[in-house]
Amino acid sequence: MNRMNLDFSAHSALFRAMKNMIVIHDDFVFRVKSLERRHPSKDINITRLKRAIFNEIQRLFNFRIQSYNLLYPPITDDEIAGLSIHQIVVKKDETQEDDVYAGRVELYPLVFMCDICGDFREISSQDLQYFDTKCCVQGCNGNYRQLSLLRYCRECGKVEHFRYWCRAENDRSLSQKYTEHPIQLLQPSKDALFGWKFRCKTCGWEKDIFDFSCDHFDQKAQKKISDKPPTKFDPLTIREGGVFQPIVKTYVSIEPLENEKILEEEELLIAVGYHLGMFSFLEDILKRSEGEAEIMSFKQVKNLLSSLRNLKSAGLIRSEQEKVLDQMESVLENLKTAIGLIGTRNLDEFLTIKDLTMPRGDPDDIYSRFVKDYEGHLESSSLPADKKEEIRNKYKRMCGNFGIQNITYIPEIKLVSAYIGYIKGPFPRDGVPHFEPIWIDERKKFDVHERNFEAYIHPYNTEGILVEFNPLKIVSWLRENGFDELRANNESEARKLLVLLREESDDGPYNMIFRLLHTFSHAFMMNASTYCGLDTDSLGEIIFPSATAVMIYSTSVINIGGLQYMFENNLPEVLEDMRNHIQECIYDPVCSSEGGACFACMYLPEYVCGYLNQTLDRRIFTGSESLRGFWEHG
Known part of the structure; x- marks a missing residue:
């Protein structure tokens, strides 16, 4: 039972069962230890992809170190040589309707308690094969069940299982503990953690589960994570996606260069x-x-x-x-x-997508017939002229509200999604997440000369919708928010200004554009799902700040053409619904005054949002006392 192979469904939530993730199977909790993998396909520009993935891992991990003053050595540029890229093997399972991929899992955590008397046991992996699930307490007819509870340190990011033994047995090995001083886990209520206590049945010592403190020490690496004083652990109930959250980035697949004459x-x-x-x-x-x-x-x-x-x-x-x-x-x-x-x-990546929208020169090319902007689609439709005009006017009005220049449907785009690491513990809404790379050997993660890490990729073809915003309107809006140095008389000048912007402070022009595009993207996905037959779990986003564009794509393994149907039949309605969605949240005025985004209005699951639900703000459109909203701009 400790180690076993499992098949995972390769549906839209493919990356929920990656290495180090929690999975639940037959009422037992496991942690994924390895995946079936192979070398990346030759049609993937692995050099470029590796650089993009490394930059993101380096940024997230070093930002965590800096924010919490941790003692991990920051990842240096030279460590790109230690990054391995693996492609997940997805195969057809004849016994199931869905495609699957395989992985090896281990029982986690190895902590058990009796379902009747509360007798508590921590078992080593070596002793697990001899462990009898019948309670060993005389006169008890209960069975040991896995304790689905962990503890988490907000200060250093440490996650570990609950362990406790009587202080009288500190010097004994794990296999010798709990004999003379058995431990009982007292649970006044199984529905609430408050009041849960460990109790030594021999000497009576008791300890509340909230009284444990983290020493910020990494047991595997035998190194201190932080010099800060001990911090109280937070109990963490085990559920899939609730202990470790995968960080997935999606990239447009760019073909390898035909030769090496371009750096x-x-x-x-x-x-x-x-x-x-x-x-x-x-x-x-x-x-x-x-x-x-x-x-x-x-x-x-x-x-x-x-x-x-x-x-x-x-x-x-x-x-x-x-x-x-x-x-x-x-x-x-x-x-x-x-x-x-x-x-x-x-x-x-944006220009690679734009290449897909260009005429191919062959009037009989089937692909070109399906690539269309909305006005082109409307013109070629069989609707009566007056109906076309009514829809066109509504579409233009909504595009004018959002500052949209063009919306294009693309039937086939090759993307590469990459699992690059994971967040330890719950995601802090007001802080920095504890991002952890996928270390090949966790004992070496303090040694910059020996540590190596990896990422797992999955290339696939899908459909998408590209939304491009008017660069001149965005520059004008930025000027109204105090960026007087941005001056443009036409779209060409505006495009040049925007492409030269760099990421800087949170309230700088680049990040304001990112917030605008990201908020639009979430509102689009949430409202498009009503019409396209795909839930938000089956949609994804790529944001192109320098090009002031957003692409929404399907992550479903089976491409049912949902985005195409929505594009051809309901696009004006989606844009109209988005406006209402952005204007109001059921938690207003609290939501508007505390960031302008919350679970009720803007947040998507972390495995859907590649940007971790950060930089979302409805006020970027509606405005506030300190911000000229995009809709307020003339």
Whole structure:
């Protein structure tokens, strides 16, 4: 019973049963110790993905260390070499309707109590095979059951099972305890933890379960986690997703570069240049040489630069080709001077999605028929002209309210979701979560030269809806909130200003845009689920602050076309419902005065929200005494 293999359903909540997570099976609690895995697929740009995952792990773990003054060594840039990426093996189970993936679990915690007399036992993994579930107390006919209770330290993040033995047995091994000094767990009420006590039946010592303090000492690593004084533990009832919460990040899958002539850092500079129209001269050149030329995609620009560099290094480049290469290199050099090699968050992912919306040049291409913006869809529909006009006016009015420039349905997007670590204990709404990387050997996590960690990925194809906001309206709104240095006369200037913004203080312009997009994203998912046949557990979000855009996608293993149906039939209604949703919360005025977001109005499960329900605020739209709301902007 201690160790066993289990199959987990690979449905929309795939990442709820990852390594180190809690699972409940046949009334027993287990912790996942390992997963069936393989090397990542060759069509995944693993170099780029590894860098993105590492940056997120490093940011979250180091922020935790800094916030709580912990003694863990911060993760350094050089430790990227110690990160391993594994792909989860998802397979078809003939006995079930759902796909499954396999994992190895261990009984956790190894603490038991009699369901009648309360006799308490802690068992070592070695002794578990000899453990008799019949109560060993003479005259008791009860059975031992697993104690589904842990204790958690808010100061250092330590989570451990409840352990107690009489002080008279401190020097004895675990297998020798509880013989001369048996322990009883007193439970005045099984529905409430208050009043629960451990009691030595030999000498009468009692200890309330709330009286235990954390010494901030890591038993596995044999190191101190914190120098702070002992802190009282909080009891933690075991339930799936309630002890350890998986942190999952989703990335747009970008194909590996065709060769190595473009550096990883340069790819993002190309993205910035493409987004700002700095490579438009390429389309003029193609038009002169080939007549009517199509708009070049982001991918085509990358491949062209790579090919020209190859020709030059091989000594085969022609003079007109070298001129084009020099112009492209000049764009990159100017961008390096302007913004350096520090990446603009996921702009290249946004442009990869935009590539999917571009015409493919083949009028018979089936995929292109399904990629559509809403007005294009409405125009091609069979509705009567007056009905089209009515829907179009409603759609334009709602888009104007939200500052939306365009909404596009994309039938197939390749995404990669990554389980990068987990939160220990409950998520602190007003503090910093205790993020823990997935250590390969927890005994070495204090040693920067020996410690290694891992992440688990799952690539999949799905449908999505891309929502793009008007950059000029966003810049104007930011100016009304005191950012006078942001000046733009047209969309091109606004786009350049926004793409150069950097993350800084919480009330800076970049983070204000993020709050705006994130709040919109949650409201969209919550209201779209009513019409698309998918609950919010089956939806996900990717936010593109630099491009002022949001993508909502389906995480369901079976793509039922729910987002397409909603897009084609109910999009104006969704936007109208969102406005009402954002304006009011059942807990107002408390919710509005204490952050503008809560469980009743904005929060989604942590495994759905890749941003941990942070930076959500309805007031970003409605306004407050200190904030000009987006809807208040003219």
